Amino acid sequence: MTSPGFSPTGIRFEKIDKRFGGLYALRRVSLEIAAGECVVFAGRNGSGKTTLLRIAARLSRPSAGTVSFLNGSGERNETQPAAGFVAHATMVYDELTAEENLVLFARLQGIAEPAARAAALLREVGLLERRNSLVRTFSRGMRQRIAIARALLNEPAVILFDEPATGLDPQGVSWFAETLRGLRASGRTILMSLHGESEVSGLATRAIRLDAGAVVADTRTGADFGSILNFANA
Amino acid sequence: MKKKILIAAVVVVLMSFAAYAALFIAPTESKMGTIQRIFYLHAPSGMVALLSFLVCFVGNLGYVFTRRAKWDWLGVSAAEVGMAFCTVLILTGPIWAHPVWGIWWTWDARLTLTFVLWLLYTSYLLLRTLVEDPDRRALISAIYGIFAFLDVPLVYGSIRWWRTQHPQPVIMGGAGSGLEPTMRKVFWFWFLNLMILMIFLIRERYALEAMRDDVQSLERDAEAA
């Protein structure tokens, strides 16, 4: 995609607990993600995938434990731009146009020349012709594109996708896979949660399975890629 | 358990003595007669209600800054006890006012403030029933509780100020003002009693909340096993 204006960043989860009332959504999750890895999290609904991603995005605070971003030499780096987060919800305003939305979020983040940046991203995700359309009129595929554009505004080193393939038609999935290929090639660290094997999961360099809030399998420690993704469907 | 029964017994004895004092030891008020004796329940109830809500405020602040559940338990316990005393005040006002003045209610500063307090803390308790996640519930209600308590001096100030321009009969006058010495003693004795009762009730309610939390932990552990 865009030429990297970021430095490669890894993520460390240390003994993350997340409680909702008495229920543990995550239990003592410890993971080390190297810079540039493309990790897929698999697991049943309620296994903690979304929670983990939201904690990495710093939207949710862990009940215990820490999450830190690491620079190339493995040291903590807090000056990195915030991670890009793409969920099933569009996270942009329906009542504003695509361009207005991107300019708004660019200005909030203090990005220089917000209008130019917004236009550049719209072009990259293929929404330039719809720049003046209200997001309310967008299809599911287009919604994902504007969501990704918003997430990339600040050129993040880390991108998080929560169930990106859900609700997309085959064309949408292909487009997303292509986009993911580009993001991976640019050296970004990518975490995503998926339900099963697909064109998208094939792009991952590592797979981790979560069950009831704990890590139960990790390709880094020898588990089989396919079984992690398929077991989740069982 | 034995300690609790002992304390309860002490409270009962003290309250009985207080009732006796109000009914027989305090002299009869010249203008209003026997019905005035309800003053010894009415005025201290108001003061103790306010004290309870102050304790609730402390619990709310404690939770927001420490996020430890026990502050939330303190908050809800004090709010419920405060509501009880508030209700006593609102009920005893008309009971006194009607025989004396023929009116059931007057919007004097104290009664109006109490009514607004009653509404505010009813909202606090209602809010708690409408949020399911216990941590969210504790945080949200704590912040509302803080807002509610910050409002109290503003409500009181605005009503009093307003009343100086639109005077109305004041039920029972100021606390302790113009009281004959024996009456004053009975008044403060009642205040002390009600405060002891307040502490006892808050502690019991707190213990109930702590137990409830224990039961829920056990249920969850059982489910997980």
Added chain:
Amino acid sequence: MALLSNTVVLLGKELRTEFRSRELLTTTVVFILTIIVLFSFTFDPSVTESRRFGPGLLWLAFLFAASLMLQPCFLREQNNDTLSALRLSVSDPFAIFLAKLVANTLFLLFTQVLLLPAFSILYNVPVLAAFPQLVLVMFMGSLGLSVTGTALSAISAQARMRELLLPLLLLPLLTPVLIASTEATAALLVPNPAMRWDWLGFLLAFDVVFLTALWLFGEYLLEE
């Protein structure tokens, strides 16, 4: 300063969104108008009666309208989870509250100024003589309504029965605003209108107290 620039940007968004649909403004205006008309049936609107009851009824109408108008404030950020997007983008979460409360104050003031002539005509109460002062009183009152209403809107958005909950939480809290605004307004509708700076000062104190509370605790309302 980042807080200020974020607030200005978000304020722009709030205003643009509202002026595009005008849903909130039109429904609020119609609602207040309806209450004003209905109230006029409950007593004989002679000049003396109107001067006595009018200001209170007017502010009661404003309070009810505010408690309805402020509901969507944070609810609409739940559509598409735009609240998360804002939290990720702004440097200080207080900017979110500040922008919304300024917008809400402006909306409320706008509806009130619009309806003042209607009130004046229906209740035979002259408002022209003290119009600028009335606007000032309405501004201070609206600020009070907004500061508390915006905060409570964030609270009620996280509970069930949120449509009924906001008025329930908000209205008792606004007692001081009702009293202060009514008194200040009443003093401006008499033959010799006088500005009650004491009540205005009181409203200012109210605003400062709750704005400070919102600044201290607001970000906890947005947490997950």
